[in-house]
Amino acid sequence: xxTYEHPDVIVCPGGPMLVRDHPDSTRPVAAVCRCExxxxxxxxxxxxxxxxxxxxxx
Amino acid sequence: xxxxxxPRPRGELTEHLFTALRSASDFRGLxxxxxxEDAALALWILHELHYRGLTDVDDALEWDPQLLRLRRxxxxxxxxxxxxxxxxxxxxxxxxxxxxxxxxxxxxxxARHVHxxxxxxxxxxxxxxxxxxHLKESDPVAWLVPRLGVxxxxxxMELQYDEYGGGDPNRLHHHLFxxxxxxxxxxxxxxxxxxxxxxxALEQNNTLSLFGLHRRLRGAALGHLAAFxxxxxxxxxxxxxxxRRLDFPDEMVEYYSEHVEADAVHEQLAVxxxxxxxxxxxxxxxxxxxxxxxxCLDLESRxxxxxxxxxxxxxxxx
Numbered sequence: 001x002x003t004y005e006h007p008d009v010i011v012c013p014g015g016p017m018l019v020r021d022h023p024d025s026t027r028p029v030a031a032v033c034r035c036e037x038x039x040x041x042x043x044x045x046x047x048x049x050x051x052x053x054x055x056x057x058x
Numbered sequence: 059x060x061x062x063x064x065p066r067p068r069g070e071l072t073e074h075l076f077t078a079l080r081s082a083s084d085f086r087g088l089x090x091x092x093x094x095e096d097a098a099l100a101l102w103i104l105h106e107l108h109y110r111g112l113t114d115v116d117d118a119l120e121w122d123p124q125l126l127r128l129r130r131x132x133x134x135x136x137x138x139x140x141x142x143x144x145x146x147x148x149x150x151x152x153x154x155x156x157x158x159x160x161x162x163x164x165x166x167x168x169a170r171h172v173h174x175x176x177x178x179x180x181x182x183x184x185x186x187x188x189x190x191x192h193l194k195e196s197d198p199v200a201w202l203v204p205r206l207g208v209x210x211x212x213x214x215m216e217l218q219y220d221e222y223g224g225g226d227p228n229r230l231h232h233h234l235f236x237x238x239x240x241x242x243x244x245x246x247x248x249x250x251x252x253x254x255x256x257x258x259a260l261e262q263n264n265t266l267s268l269f270g271l272h273r274r275l276r277g278a279a280l281g282h283l284a285a286f287x288x289x290x291x292x293x294x295x296x297x298x299x300x301x302r303r304l305d306f307p308d309e310m311v312e313y314y315s316e317h318v319e320a321d322a323v324h325e326q327l328a329v330x331x332x333x334x335x336x337x338x339x340x341x342x343x344x345x346x347x348x349x350x351x352x353x354c355l356d357l358e359s360r361x362x363x364x365x366x367x368x369x370x371x372x373x374x375x376x
Contacts (some may be wrong), residue, residue, distance in 0.1 A: 004209055013156070027220050031323040034149050035317055044322040046291030055343070 014056040016044035061111040064103065065252040069096025075128075079115045087125035101132040105267040109194060110248065129275035133268050140265065140353050143290060152281070152347050153334045158290045160351065164375050165359035166366065169292075169293030180369050181304060186251035187259050187365070188245055191266070192235040192313075193248045196221040196272035199283055205273045209335030210280070216329045220320060229315070238310035241364070256368065257287065258361040265357060277343030280336050282348025282375035284328035289355065290321035 002018075012016040014035070029040035031044035034057035038045045048056050062081070067073040070222035078085050092100065106112055107120040111204060119125055147159055172181055196218060203218075223229030239246040269279035294317035301311045333347055366373050 002208075004212075010326070012330065013327060018323065018326055025291060026224060027320070027323060028216050028224065029220070029323050029327060031319075031326060041321055043317050043319050044291075046322045046325075049292065053310075055068065057223060 013058065014053075015048050059110055060247060061115075062103075062106050062109075062115045062249040062252075063113045063250065064100070064115070067096075069094070069097050071096045072103070075100050078118060079119065080114065080115045082119060085122065085128065088124075088128050095130055095257045095260070097135065098257050098264060100134065100193065100259050101129065101264045102267075104132070105264065105271070108267075108271065109197060112368070119326050121128075129132050133272075136261065136264055136292045140356075141349070144349050144352050144358055146345050146348050146352075150353075151362075152284075152344055153329060153337060156284060156329050156333070156348075156351060157288055158356065160285055163355050165355060166362040167293065168295075168362045168365060169296040169300070171366070171371065173296035173303075174300070174302075175371075178304050180307070180371075181300065181339040182244060183254070183369070184240065184365065185239060185242065185310070187255050189235065189239060189244070189246075189251055190248070190255055190259065191263055193232050195232040195235065195292055197232075199279065202271035202276055205276050206336065206338035209339060210332055211335075212278075213327065213331035213335045217324050220324070221340075231313075231320075234309075234313045234316060238313040241307035241309035251344060256361075257362050258357070258364040265353060275346070275350075277336065277340070277346030278329070278350030278353065280333050281347035281352075282354040283350075284325070284333050284347075285354035287321050287328045287349035288325040289358070291318055291325065294318045294321060309344040342367075 008020050012018065012031075016031035017034055019025075019030050019032055020028065022032070024030075033040075033044045033047075034044055035048040035051055035055065037047045037051060037055075039047065041049075064076045067076055069092055071088065074088055075085075077083075078088065088355070099349075103112065104125060107115075107117075107125070111117050111120075115307050147155075150156075150159060168184060172184065176184075198223075199214070201216060203214060206214060219225075223231070223233070227233060236246040266282070269275045269282055294314045298311050298314035298318065301314065337344055337347065363373070
């Protein structure tokens, strides 16, 4: 029987870090900002998409 | 739960169909040759039999073979039109490149207009028209669950759990929209604004139901979901700020604020766990996933053009 990867943390290239069961969030998965430009810190609000490529988190 | 009241017919097909539905009479001879609004409204109503039912219409008609035949003809026409506009992107992988590809597609933006320029009446009109989708948000996607493999199924449920409020009915997204409508002075029932809904919005909804109801279209449905979520977070922020500018009540603002954060999560999940799970299990569906994503953006762009034209707004100014 296959077992599947189900990590607690997924780092999204150019975007946020997904965290399952984050203690400060009511969502099953939270997106934590990594570009530090979000208006809703510590959470991602999609702002990384409008940043120049060199300012987006790797 | 309240069912949907049959709206005003928009042509020969809907006139005959609605009369026949009310009397549960013989549906043979209903021509599927209708086009435009008449065909789109007929299909929307036929799909409604599978969601919440129709007032004064026998629930058993959900599986009436003659109605299913008509539905199928209308769906086939819609699918042909959608596929005729689709061009598959070349040399890209959905899981690695879809979010960047979606960002590069530059369609007209209703949210940008609401943010800075829209009048209160235009926003009320937009909320009323969008209500036919938002009041059943996520329901078309729920049809997909039993049709997926283990990875995609678990991943989709992780997202849907959040859409449906994580078990709290007060946080269920379509309930938040209902509360926002009521606080804004709009009748919050599902069918109240159906007569005002243009062809382009009916087709957006019909496409969601088409993708959800047909197992063979599961790839397109998940691609559509990914594109939908990936074009929600920043526009939702603009919507929330525009609603504040126009002094809309907190409940309506809250619906969009919730989607800023929720969809920043959901867009990543849709691509990196849901579509990635589907494509790991069924790699042959990659083109279908792109078809769904393309169609989502294509239909939203057509809808935005239609709304700007309806309001007499020049798109450059929007």
